[in-house]
Amino acid sequence: MGEQQQQEPLLEVEQCVTSIPEDHEATCWGCGLRLVFSSYSPVYKCGWCGAVTQSNQTSRKPDTVCFSHWRRFRDGFFVTVLVLFMLFVICGGVWAVYPVVFSISIFCGIFHCTVAALLSIFTIASYCLASFRSAGTPAGIRWGSYPMVGKNYLENYTFCTYCSKPKPPRAHHCRSCKTCVVDMDHHCPFIGNCVGASNHRAFVIFLISVVTSCSYAAIMTIYASYHIWPPLVFPNVSSYGQMGSKKVLMEIITSVASSAFFLSARGIILVYLAFASLSVNAGIAVLLCQQLSLIYEGNTYLSHISSPTDIHGERGSRNLVRFFGCPYPLSRLLLGYTNTGKLQDNSGSKLL
Ligand SMILES: [Zn+2]
Ligand SMILES: [Zn+2]
Ligand SMILES: [Zn+2]
Numbered sequence: 001m002g003e004q005q006q007q008e009p010l011l012e013v014e015q016c017v018t019s020i021p022e023d024h025e026a027t028c029w030g031c032g033l034r035l036v037f038s039s040y041s042p043v044y045k046c047g048w049c050g051a052v053t054q055s056n057q058t059s060r061k062p063d064t065v066c067f068s069h070w071r072r073f074r075d076g077f078f079v080t081v082l083v084l085f086m087l088f089v090i091c092g093g094v095w096a097v098y099p100v101v102f103s104i105s106i107f108c109g110i111f112h113c114t115v116a117a118l119l120s121i122f123t124i125a126s127y128c129l130a131s132f133r134s135a136g137t138p139a140g141i142r143w144g145s146y147p148m149v150g151k152n153y154l155e156n157y158t159f160c161t162y163c164s165k166p167k168p169p170r171a172h173h174c175r176s177c178k179t180c181v182v183d184m185d186h187h188c189p190f191i192g193n194c195v196g197a198s199n200h201r202a203f204v205i206f207l208i209s210v211v212t213s214c215s216y217a218a219i220m221t222i223y224a225s226y227h228i229w230p231p232l233v234f235p236n237v238s239s240y241g242q243m244g245s246k247k248v249l250m251e252i253i254t255s256v257a258s259s260a261f262f263l264s265a266r267g268i269i270l271v272y273l274a275f276a277s278l279s280v281n282a283g284i285a286v287l288l289c290q291q292l293s294l295i296y297e298g299n300t301y302l303s304h305i306s307s308p309t310d311i312h313g314e315r316g317s318r319n320l321v322r323f324f325g326c327p328y329p330l331s332r333l334l335l336g337y338t339n340t341g342k343l344q345d346n347s348g349s350k351l352l
Contacts, residue, residue: 029053030154030166031146048146050155051166060161063175071176075192079131082190085280086127089273090120093217096269100224112220119213126206127191135196136182138168172302185291185300201323204295207288214281221274228270230262295323 024037026044030051035044044053094116102109141157142148143166156169160180163173172184174194181196188195188203195203232255243251263271294304297315 026053026055029057029159030143030157031149032144033146045156046154048151049149050152050157051143052156052158054158057159057161062162063178067175068178075176075189078189079192082127085276086123089213089217089277090116092269092273093221096266096273097220097224099266100227101220115216119209119216123206123209123213126202126209129202130188130195130199130206131191131193133193133199133202135174135177135184135194136198138166138171138180138182141166170300170303183300184302185294186302201325204288204291204323207284207291210284211281211288214277214284218274218277218281221270221277225267225270225274228264228267230259230267232256232259292320295319 024040026035026037027033028035028044028046028049028051030046030053031049033046033048035046035053037044042055044055045051046053098109098113101112141154143154143157154166157166158169159165160167160173162175162178163180165180167173167180168182170184171180171182173180174184174187176187176189177194181194183197183200185195185200185203187193191203191206193199234251234255260271290301294301296317296319297304298319
């Protein structure tokens with residue numbers, strides 16, 4: 001018993017000796033200082049400049065020519081398809097719908113001409129802004145040596161191994177655009193550009209204008225198709241009361257299908273435009289809802305994909321207000337104006 005009691009302290013000493021941590025070293029890419037850590041981690045954060053260093057951080061080889069050509073070809077193909085579709089909906093819609101609209105009244109024709117022109121200009125302008133505007137290249141920043149880089153100067157910056165430059169938090173490198181993009185949402189082949197801090201608003205406005213324009217095009221083409229559709233023939237209409245609902249439905253479908261053979265070229269274009277507008281509208285509406293929901297959550301698509309459970313920012317409708325151009329919530333603006341008004345009244349009374 002006595003021997004066992006004497007051996008216990010020795011075991012504790014042995015455990016203490018074996019648990020002494022081994023130092024791990026890394027060099028901060030941001031300020032060049034040597035970092036010493038008690039435990040191994042694949043990612044280190046510098047206590048001075050705040051830059052994040054990865055242990056396997058080596059500069060990457062540029063993409064092969066074949067890969068770059070493939071991405072350029074893919075973007076060019078999708079942009080061409082989208083531009084041709086927009087032109088087809090605008091020109092085909094005007095050609096097919098407007099004889100019907102002008103046949104109702106001149107005022108009706110002019111009204112729809114104005115609506116169609118405004119929607120077309122708005123859609124094309126927002127597309128050009130989203131497509132040709134830079135998505136948001138990070139600003140140049142000092143890095144590399146200790147005296148030059150101040151305390152917390154590179155807070156949460158990482159190092160882009162493609163560009164060999166500092167990468168701000170929430171920025172990502174796009175291999176298609178060959179640059180880092182601030183607040184990158186995703187690379188969109190349909191606009192041939194990344195969606196980032198500088199063109200995200202234009203991209204969402206483009207989606208809204210596509211949904212509005214496609215809804216308008218679908219309503220107008222369905223209305224015009226109804227007007228120019230050849231007359232339907234129902235040979236057994238007198239015996240519909242005795243027939244089952246399934247047979248009546250079959251009769252109607254057969255009648256509509258047989259009358260479709262007598263559709264003019266204008267009618268065929270109208271039917272195609274109605275189906276195309278409805279299907280594009282459904283796809284873009286889903287994308288728009290996803291975008292608005294991510295903006296509401298204060299998140300981007302890439303951040304959401306990389307860590308779906310993480311909360312990246314404060315969620316709320318104020319994110320949407322800020323995103324669409326108003327930096328302050330509406331209530332604060334109204335309160336501000338009320339306060340300003342009160343102050344002006346007080347100052348006026350003092351002067352009197
Ligand atoms: Zn550092
Ligand atoms: Zn980069
Ligand atoms: Zn890109």
